[in-house]
Amino acid sequence: MSLDEAQKATVKEWVAQGMKLADIQKRLDSDFGLRMTYIEVRFLVDDLKVVPKDVDPPKPAVLPAATPPPAEPAPVPEPEAAEPPAGGRVSVTVDQLARPGAIVSGKVTFSDGQTADWYLDQTGRLGLSPKQAGYRPPAPDVQQFQMALEAELSKLGF
Numbered sequence: 001m002s003l004d005e006a007q008k009a010t011v012k013e014w015v016a017q018g019m020k021l022a023d024i025q026k027r028l029d030s031d032f033g034l035r036m037t038y039i040e041v042r043f044l045v046d047d048l049k050v051v052p053k054d055v056d057p058p059k060p061a062v063l064p065a066a067t068p069p070p071a072e073p074a075p076v077p078e079p080e081a082a083e084p085p086a087g088g089r090v091s092v093t094v095d096q097l098a099r100p101g102a103i104v105s106g107k108v109t110f111s112d113g114q115t116a117d118w119y120l121d122q123t124g125r126l127g128l129s130p131k132q133a134g135y136r137p138p139a140p141d142v143q144q145f146q147m148a149l150e151a152e153l154s155k156l157g158f
Contacts, residue, residue: 112139118149
């Protein structure tokens with residue numbers, strides 16, 4: 001599919017107006033009768049050497065320097081009943097470089113010593129990939145994991 005110079009100028013104008021790639025894709029179909037996939041539109045815009053407004057490079061998680069965190073209310077102590085049966089604790093770490101497709105990721109060690117990778121994707125879904133296939137952490141550990149993860153992410157500004 002090839003665009004003439006007038007159509008290319010129109011696409012450049014759409015990008016300058018702040019249209020997103022999906023909107024450009026729809027306009028190409030409705031205005032010019034060109035059906036293109038999203039990636040084809042992306043390549044077209046790249047070939048025209050213009051940058052659409054909806055393309056923001058992902059911002060890496062940056063650990064704060066020596067600045068103290070903002071004053072937060074004291075954490076609520078965990079109830080003793082929620083203590084895992086083995087008496088262990090759940091520990092959470094955050095990766096400095098998030099895994100592909102995730103906003104933030106890291107590792108968790110549960111009270112029974114089992115480990116898993118965790119990630120938070122762009123839609124806000126939390127995923128867990130245990131090292132041992134089929135492993136399911138105990139319910140108290142899941143609750144501790146969620147609270148520990150929330151505490152770690154709040155330290156990082158998430």
